[in-house]
Amino acid sequence: MNICDRPKNTNIKWSLPAVCFVWQLSMIILFGVFVRYNEESDTHWVDYRKEKNITSDIENDYYFRYPSFQDVHVMIFVGFGFLMTFLKRYSFGAVGFNFLVAAFGIQWALLMQGWFHSLDYTDGKIKIGIENLINADFCVAGCLIAYGAVLGKVSPVQLLVMTLFGVTLFAVEEYIILNVLHAKDAGGSMVIHTFGAYYGLSISWVLYRPNLDRSKHLNGSVYQSDMFAMIGTLFLWMFWPSFNSAIADHGDGQHRAAINTYLALASTVLTTVAMSSLFEKTGKLDMVHIQNSTLAGGVAVGTAAEFMLSPYGSLIVGFFCGIISTLGYIYFSPFLEEKLKIQDTCGIHNLHAMPGVIGGIVGAISAAAATNTVYGDLGLENTFDFTGPFAKRVPTIQGGYQAAGLCVALCFGIGGGIFVGLVLKLPIWGDPADENCFDDEIYWEVRQVFFFLLTFYRFFSIKAIT
Amino acid sequence: MNICDRPKNTNIKWSLPAVCFVWQLSMIILFGVFVRYNEESDTHWVDYRKEKNITSDIENDYYFRYPSFQDVHVMIFVGFGFLMTFLKRYSFGAVGFNFLVAAFGIQWALLMQGWFHSLDYTDGKIKIGIENLINADFCVAGCLIAYGAVLGKVSPVQLLVMTLFGVTLFAVEEYIILNVLHAKDAGGSMVIHTFGAYYGLSISWVLYRPNLDRSKHLNGSVYQSDMFAMIGTLFLWMFWPSFNSAIADHGDGQHRAAINTYLALASTVLTTVAMSSLFEKTGKLDMVHIQNSTLAGGVAVGTAAEFMLSPYGSLIVGFFCGIISTLGYIYFSPFLEEKLKIQDTCGIHNLHAMPGVIGGIVGAISAAAATNTVYGDLGLENTFDFTGPFAKRVPTIQGGYQAAGLCVALCFGIGGGIFVGLVLKLPIWGDPADENCFDDEIYWEVRQVFFFLLTFYRFFSIKAIT
Amino acid sequence: MNICDRPKNTNIKWSLPAVCFVWQLSMIILFGVFVRYNEESDTHWVDYRKEKNITSDIENDYYFRYPSFQDVHVMIFVGFGFLMTFLKRYSFGAVGFNFLVAAFGIQWALLMQGWFHSLDYTDGKIKIGIENLINADFCVAGCLIAYGAVLGKVSPVQLLVMTLFGVTLFAVEEYIILNVLHAKDAGGSMVIHTFGAYYGLSISWVLYRPNLDRSKHLNGSVYQSDMFAMIGTLFLWMFWPSFNSAIADHGDGQHRAAINTYLALASTVLTTVAMSSLFEKTGKLDMVHIQNSTLAGGVAVGTAAEFMLSPYGSLIVGFFCGIISTLGYIYFSPFLEEKLKIQDTCGIHNLHAMPGVIGGIVGAISAAAATNTVYGDLGLENTFDFTGPFAKRVPTIQGGYQAAGLCVALCFGIGGGIFVGLVLKLPIWGDPADENCFDDEIYWEVRQVFFFLLTFYRFFSIKAIT
Secondary structure (H helix, E strand, O other): OHHHHOOOOOOOOOHHHHHHHHHHHHHHHHHHHHEEEOOOOOOOHHHHHHHHOOOOHHHOHHHHHHHHHHHHHHHHHHHHHHHHHHEOOOHHHHHHHHHHHHHHHHHHHHHHHHHHHOEEOOOOEEEEOHHHHHHHHHHHHHHHHHHHHHOOOOOHHHHHHHHHHHHHHHHHHHHHHHHHOOOOOOOOHHHHHHHHHHHHHHHHHHOOOOOHHHHHHHOOEOHHHHHHHHHHHHHHHHHHHHHHHOOOOOOHHHHHHHHHHHHHHHHHHHHHHHHHHHOOHHHOEOHHHHHHHHHHHHHHOOOOOOOOOOHHHHHHHHHHHHHHHHHHHHHHHHHHHHOOOOOOOOOHHHHHHHHHHHHHHHHHHHHHOOOHHHHOHHHHHHHHOOOHHHOOOOHHHHHHHHHHHHHHHHHHHHHHHHHHHHHHOOOOOOOOOHHHOOOHHHOEOOOHHHHHHHHHHHHHHHHHHO | OHHHHOOOOOOOOOHHHHHHHHHHHHHHHHHHHHEEEOOOOOOOHHHHHHHHOOOOHHHOHHHHHHHHHHHHHHHHHHHHHHHHHHEOOOHHHHHHHHHHHHHHHHHHHHHHHHHHHOEEOOOOEEEEOHHHHHHHHHHHHHHHHHHHHHOOOOOHHHHHHHHHHHHHHHHHHHHHHHHHOOOOOOOOHHHHHHHHHHHHHHHHHHOOOOOHHHHHHHOOEOHHHHHHHHHHHHHHHHHHHHHHHOOOOOOHHHHHHHHHHHHHHHHHHHHHHHHHHHHOHHHOEOHHHHHHHHHHHHHHOOOOOOOOOOHHHHHHHHHHHHHHHHHHHHHHHHHHHHOOOOOOOOOHHHHHHHHHHHHHHHHHHHHHOOOHHHHOHHHHHHHHOOOHHHOOOOHHHHHHHHHHHHHHHHHHHHHHHHHHHHHHOOOOOOOOOHHHOOOHHHOEOOOHHHHHHHHHHHHHHHHHHO | OHHHHOOOOOOOOOHHHHHHHHHHHHHHHHHHHHEEEOOOOOOOHHHHHHHHOOOOHHHOHHHHHHHHHHHHHHHHHHHHHHHHHHEOOOHHHHHHHHHHHHHHHHHHHHHHHHHHHOEEOOOOEEEEOHHHHHHHHHHHHHHHHHHHHHOOOOOHHHHHHHHHHHHHHHHHHHHHHHHHOOOOOOOOHHHHHHHHHHHHHHHHHHOOOOOHHHHHHHOOEOHHHHHHHHHHHHHHHHHHHHHHHOOOOOOHHHHHHHHHHHHHHHHHHHHHHHHHHHOOHHHOEOHHHHHHHHHHHHHHOOOOOOOOOOHHHHHHHHHHHHHHHHHHHHHHHHHHHHOOOOOOOOOHHHHHHHHHHHHHHHHHHHHHOOOHHHHOHHHHHHHHOOOHHHOOOOHHHHHHHHHHHHHHHHHHHHHHHHHHHHHHHOOOOOOOOHHHOOOHHHOEOOOHHHHHHHHHHHHHHHHHHO
16 A cells, blocks of 8 residues: 555644534434433423332432442543543643543434434434433443554544444444354453444554654653552542443342442452562562552453352452463564554553453353352343343353354454454544654644743752742 | 741641641541531431332432543542642652642541531531532542642642632532532633632732742652652543533433543644644654643643533534644743733643633533523423523523633632732741742652762672672 | 761662562562452442342432542542652652551552451451441551651651551551450541551651751741641641541431531630730731641541531631640740651641540540430440440440550550651661752752743743733
8 A cells, every 4th residue: 555655744733623514413413313412401390209109219220320430430431531641742742632522422322322222213202311321331331442553643533533433343242242242241252342442453453553663752751640540540449340331230130339349449459469560670660560560450340240149259359360461462462562562552452352352251150150049030130131032041152142242242343353454544634643653843832941941940049049 | 927937937737637636636526516427328228229119229329420520530639639740859748738638628628518518407417428529529520620720839837728729619609609500610720720810920019939940850750750740641531531421410411511622632732732842842742742732632622621512512612722732832931920910830731721711611602502492392391490480591691601610710810829828928827938949858758979989889780699 | 876877878770669568569479369349349349238128229328428438549549749849849748758657558548458458257258338448448547657757757668667567557457446455436536546647657757867966957838838727727627527537337427427517616716816916926827837837637537527526616626726736836846856856747746646636535535424314225225335345335444445445556656756766767778868868859850040041031031921
């Protein structure tokens, strides 16, 4: 593809505004045609309550899910945004483009997921409530994971394109996994993490830059940027119990999902620290591992979070994920880059891909092993929704469908990623040259030089001032 | 006013402690005389429950509003505090004085708003619960907006005076708008943003500093300070749905307000990015716009958040606010400073004043356009509280009262601001000289020079250590 | 102890991984043997609901406590973690070791507290739900407070040992105070703050380093590190109402605890600012006071938070704590270090120890002063749990038991701290030499030098790039 070898032009003065305006206008039109409030967010709620004999406003789904929703919202915008600020000169791009991509993605996700899940066939409208907002945030999480693989190497226009396709693919694979296969995936180990990670890795593979080491001096962290990244890490870590329980069943479902995730994450921290220390000279810890691998347990417990995984089961999952994820940073990432030509800036293979697959497998096994003794008759039915057309499904069969769901997520991730990668290879998107990667100067007004001059100025004049 | 031209003395060793102690003691006395728990936070709740036949503790208003309250609380202290840290040498002042002002303001607001809204006439006491705490935070938000206009140019004593008067004025205009006019303003586009912004701008106009460019070298950001400001931006952005829904009606009211705000904010991000890119060379983005204009949609959807604005309506409001607010930073702010002599450090005219007025207008129009078909009979009555003395009011009339409310907010903001500005012009408050503005050294112990020396030290001795 | 004077070896390549792996494996085994879901987080909840005639899933304890739990979780990991980042070169250690210690501590706390409080004697299992997670976070808070005293002077292995013993001691003293003495301590002024602070101070006393001034140049803050610390301060400050109300009684108990804490904290901010300004030249403020003393009111109102302290009572408590805590930083901390040989890096004596003791005393007095007139008959019984074996206890007696509880907390803190300090004095834990304290280079891979070179590089090449 000779066309791709032209010198890079990072001027996005027309393409970025054009994409933003046109897509936002399209959103307005599509929302105008399709999107309405559902019965719990509409003023007719008062009538609905009477009709359904609901005793109190507190039983509006809003009160079951709003606290979790806000936690998830923080994970998407501060969690993912700040986690990616670890690069010394790409913090604006990390947090700013994350913001842009997520703000577009949630709108498009409300539509795409709405058509598949919330369409009211009586009037052809999508009816939205708090659960839709959570699902839109979830959908965007998949695209932000993918952003991690290409961080610093793409233009904001490419990111928007990636998100447009990513959300679309997500909605389809989600529909297949959750509705057609009737697999369960409360925390999205398969639907979000496996899909998102392989989507991003495949794109990065197609966009492979053989001369990326020309901007090697910027592909690393400094003290302050590592501290900003820890803000992201901690908000992700703390609110992950809300992530995995946000759309779980009311009552024990949400309660159990929160407990399982809390425990898995705690366990992961200890094994991550152990591995990090073991592989560095004199037992020092590496911030890259602490920032990322400590989160792997949350990913891996996603699918099984609402199952009766039991507390020690959660600890075991977290235990192994901390080890595997840290080993990933030490061994697999260099291997991926050198042998498979996959440049993975944030190491999403270690944080999302491997733990996501593990999560899918754990989900399949624990579903297959579910028994009436442990769950209770009603509990089993509730947890796996063995109702309606699925009334006769049994746990062992469910386990098979869970495994099938994992395969679907993988296929959509890899296939979709390759396709979108080829689209993004077109030389029209304003991506940076190899020597300008990981540099905020390309897409942002940066005033850094003042700081240096100011320091000098202060140093020589500090006595005069005070 | 010759007295105002004396050389500046920024020693606040006596004035600041005196104001803090005296005012805090006054608060204790006034709270002792006036403030008690309401029936939901008092130990008699158990009797009240029986009397009112409330089936469960979960119907205590605390459970409806506490999650939103905490989100609002974060917006006030971290959101506003960090948003203003963007200046390279005024981060302590931004976050620290914001903290001080808010901590005083919420106490005074509980009293002022209590006298107007929560006075129990049987015993002459103000009865407080969770909703009062939220309203106190809201009231303080108005003063913090005003702080944005004078950031870096006033002393903490002046800020406390500004807050004392600001909260007082706020409580009166709020009473007129919400109770006398019976206008609705769940998210405070008029009551909070319009009032607060014009209050601050008027003060800044009275305190105009012709020689402010003497501290021009400090009136800008650096890389790290822009990152800290993004913490503020994101927490404001993420929790704005809680802000606009915190005191909305239980059930569908809170639910709908959250959805509308979520959508308006998403839309604003895209148009802000588009405009920022369009007006910078080679399409680069400006952090000032991303930090501020992305929030304009939340301001503008405040009044109408609990109305049946419909999802696409929210997107439209956000769409235009992103454009207008960004244009404000590019064109109006320089105009305000040069022609109208209004120096607006944070650009609150673009983030709060214009979007606030738009929010008031959107509220008036959408109230006037409300119909029984869309809202349902009971829904219309609930949403606009067409009960008691207002039982016969119709939507078109309501629209008129909404517009009147906007005018009241404007008048109180401008009139009050001019008066308070004149008070603050007295040369007794310890404000900095023109050449010392935007500098933390004036009011804070700063240890910055160590950092520079340390860097040198490390540079030459790094090998010896490791 | 001559053995303790050997040259320091900070290589923890084997000890840290070994401790992490062995302890985490022990946790898995103990959880496997002992820990199960309780009736509200188990799939049998649906049967339990029917049996107990619970009308809605919303009455699951999860919905009463989950929002508070998440706020407490943020306080533990971001609040404590970032509060301690104020040192110029120990931010990784502050936030990273805080993370490690808390992740281990919550697991061990679930077991220790479980055996004392949540053991189901029918099957010998600990049954956990959301309240256990909150209590585990609380327990860890005690250990993190203790970490503040030894910050920068111990190895991560020592911290883990401190946490192992700390959690164990905590669970025992908590059992004695809450169950045997039947004292009330919703916000843990005694159980958490008094115990944790004296535990840490005693350890620091035993580990006294006479030559600590060899790393004096690193024992202080810089501008950026002070800003990171403010993130911790504010999240602690904002979410403290959730901390004190998290395990309070459903309904009015949680509601009142939140209001009391909100008010006490607001009051503390003003007196802290006043004192800080009064004792610095020209009335400047000191970030150390703003970061720490503003929180003292939350500590001191912990025990009495759910009592009918009344709003002005809370303000009074906050008023004095701001004064005392700030005076502590100015006068007591140097005294402690010079005369009592207690080196207290974060000043936990001023933030936790003194306010904690005050909180215990306030709790005892307000319990003793409780009357049926103020509380109501049922309210008094509910608030103090005068049921079962304690049905005949009266408020004055309760006051005595509260005071006894404070003594227990003090004894466990001091006694336990001296014992653990002696254990930590063994020369096997990899703690740093006196000249290497407060330095991240010892335990972390640090890439700081790049930043300096980069600044140079940028300075000379900035034109070439743009």
